[in-house]
Amino acid sequence: MYENVALVGATGAVGSIVRQLFEERDFPFQTIKFLASARSAGKTITFKGTEHTVEELRPESFDGVGLVIASTPDETSAEFAPWAVERGAVVVDESGYWRMKENVPLVVPEVNPEAIEKHAGIIASPNCSTTQMVVAMKPLHDAAKIKRVIVSTYQATSGAGVAGEKDLEEGSRAALAGEAYEYQAFSHPIAFNLIPQIGSAKHEGYTSEEMKMVWETHKILNDDSIRVCPTCVRAGVTNCHSESILVETERKLSVQEARELFDAFPGITVMDDLANGTYPMPLQSSGKDDVFIGRIREDLSCDNGLAFWCVSDNLRKGAATNAVQIAELLVGSQVTA
Ligand SMILES: NC(=O)c1ccc[n+]([C@@H]2O[C@H](COP(=O)([O-])OP(=O)(O)OC[C@H]3O[C@@H](n4cnc5c(N)ncnc54)[C@H](OP(=O)(O)O)[C@@H]3O)[C@@H](O)[C@H]2O)c1
Numbered sequence: 001m002y003e004n005v006a007l008v009g010a011t012g013a014v015g016s017i018v019r020q021l022f023e024e025r026d027f028p029f030q031t032i033k034f035l036a037s038a039r040s041a042g043k044t045i046t047f048k049g050t051e052h053t054v055e056e057l058r059p060e061s062f063d064g065v066g067l068v069i070a071s072t073p074d075e076t077s078a079e080f081a082p083w084a085v086e087r088g089a090v091v092v093d094e095s096g097y098w099r100m101k102e103n104v105p106l107v108v109p110e111v112n113p114e115a116i117e118k119h120a121g122i123i124a125s126p127n128c129s130t131t132q133m134v135v136a137m138k139p140l141h142d143a144a145k146i147k148r149v150i151v152s153t154y155q156a157t158s159g160a161g162v163a164g165e166k167d168l169e170e171g172s173r174a175a176l177a178g179e180a181y182e183y184q185a186f187s188h189p190i191a192f193n194l195i196p197q198i199g200s201a202k203h204e205g206y207t208s209e210e211m212k213m214v215w216e217t218h219k220i221l222n223d224d225s226i227r228v229c230p231t232c233v234r235a236g237v238t239n240c241h242s243e244s245i246l247v248e249t250e251r252k253l254s255v256q257e258a259r260e261l262f263d264a265f266p267g268i269t270v271m272d273d274l275a276n277g278t279y280p281m282p283l284q285s286s287g288k289d290d291v292f293i294g295r296i297r298e299d300l301s302c303d304n305g306l307a308f309w310c311v312s313d314n315l316r317k318g319a320a321t322n323a324v325q326i327a328e329l330l331v332g333s334q335v336t337a
Helices: 013-024 074-086 115-118 128-144 157-175 208-219 255-264 315-331
Strands: 004-008 031-036 045-049 051-052 069-072 090-093 123-124 146-155 201-203 229-233 241-249 268-270 291-298 305-312
Touching: 004 013, 004 074, 004 305, 013 031, 013 157, 013 315, 031 045, 031 051, 069 074, 069 229, 069 291, 069 315, 074 090, 090 128, 115 315, 128 146, 128 208, 128 241, 128 255, 128 268, 128 291, 128 315, 157 229, 201 208, 208 229, 255 268, 255 291, 255 305, 305 315
Parallel strands: 004 031, 004 069, 069 090, 090 123, 146 229, 268 291
Antiparallel strands: 045 051, 146 241, 241 305, 291 305
């Protein structure tokens, strides 16, 4: 039922990684098509050694398609996903549009794979900053119940898609040359800068990106009692989001116990040796599928607090890898990274 596949947003930053993952993981399919906007229709994509023509997204694009993996802007997803579902396809969607809707499971396969069973045609993949945080939270939450989280993010420009990647590269060149540059994806210069706003003003002084971290965490962990205080910052880094995370648990966790819990959890790699300068960083994490954790230490300001540093590739585990893992759950394949 899932052997005829469509990748929507195939030309974008996330879509390009989905294509790469299909090749790397030898994802099973019989036919595949690549869909994008009219701007890209007619362009060619080389996939598994064969040239494919990008087609414009239309309702009839989904005739005969069983599985859709989509990474488009929210408004595009709102429009096309019903076209696909009406035609019998299951859509794994990476946009923000469907995530908080009832009957749409929001899934991180290492954390809540069981949620997938309740889908009614659409399964959502979370926001990139949420995904790496809930992977890190899950083993601690299961062992000692997390009551509260304070998180500050340092988010890469690739999180704003192809336009964000271009802005950092060309904005940096222009800044070094002393030339003007008109930013497309950001409302302030990102070269040599930090912007403490991602998304729009949403709720009580928090941005839409920050509220995604609150609401999506509650939905994925199925626990609205966890209090989350996020600050999301765009940083002049090309790829991989970094997060400084502090959790307060009901039962005290020692650093050693937390390290063992992280170590035993699928999809987490611990890199934690401060004396030798070993901790995760964006350059080392880029192109990898795991969530990397280091700088694990007790919080000096509260009894049951634990602080750590968490880095993950936002285009991979934060988006494409998570979506492909969901699709693998759907097709029941045992493909691994
Ligand atoms: N970047 C990340 O780290 C990340 C992480 C998690 C989730 N997401 C979400 O994933 C989605 C895609 O993000 P991205 O970073 O890949 O963005 P992107 O690089 O801007 O790519 C957007 C893709 O959507 C297509 N598209 C845009 N408008 C369309 C339309 N009207 N009809 C059909 N296709 C259309 C584009 O096609 P054209 O090439 O033809 O314009 C392109 O393929 C967004 O919802 C984003 O929030 C992104």
